[in-house]
Amino acid sequence: MRNLGDMSFVPMEALDRAARLVGDRWSLLVLAALLDGERRYGELLDQIPGISTNVLAQRLAGLEAAQLVIAEPYSRRPPRMRYSLTADGRGLTTALAALSAWGAGRAGDDEEVRLRHVSCGTPLEPHWRCPTCDTDVDLEATTPEATIDDTVTFNA
Numbered sequence: 001m002r003n004l005g006d007m008s009f010v011p012m013e014a015l016d017r018a019a020r021l022v023g024d025r026w027s028l029l030v031l032a033a034l035l036d037g038e039r040r041y042g043e044l045l046d047q048i049p050g051i052s053t054n055v056l057a058q059r060l061a062g063l064e065a066a067q068l069v070i071a072e073p074y075s076r077r078p079p080r081m082r083y084s085l086t087a088d089g090r091g092l093t094t095a096l097a098a099l100s101a102w103g104a105g106r107a108g109d110d111e112e113v114r115l116r117h118v119s120c121g122t123p124l125e126p127h128w129r130c131p132t133c134d135t136d137v138d139l140e141a142t143t144p145e146a147t148i149d150d151t152v153t154f155n156a
């Protein structure tokens with residue numbers, strides 16, 4: 001394994017691939033709207049303020065092509081679809097929650113919008129943890145201890 005030194009911690013090729021699949025505003029909002037379960041087209045239009053019908057149709061088709069969303073017919077005449085997330089789409093839950101929390105912190109108002117633990121109401125904190133060592137890893141540290149693809153290592 002090699003030390004990245006001053007190379008980017010985020011693998012640019014992987015980030016580019018992710019951004020091409022879900023990197024635009026409307027796709028992220030469509031995915032977030034489907035996190036709670038399946039939705040019909042009209043329900044998605046109602047849940048995502050400002051999205052136009054043609055943009056929603058394009059984003060759903062793109063997300064379906066990327067195998068992040070499944071479209072299942074619930075009516076043949078007229079053809080009507082119900083949309084839900086695939087396992088890969090559901091795998092974006094943590095990333096969407098983290099992006100949402102980051103955006104909430106930049107709202108500019110005093111209202112705190114955060115995920116909270118249902119049992120006690122405490123705001124949740126995202127973190128990376130090694131399950132083998134049972135050790136938390138701080139990715140915001142100057143030199144975080146993390147490996148990308150088993151070929152690149154950061155040493156603290």
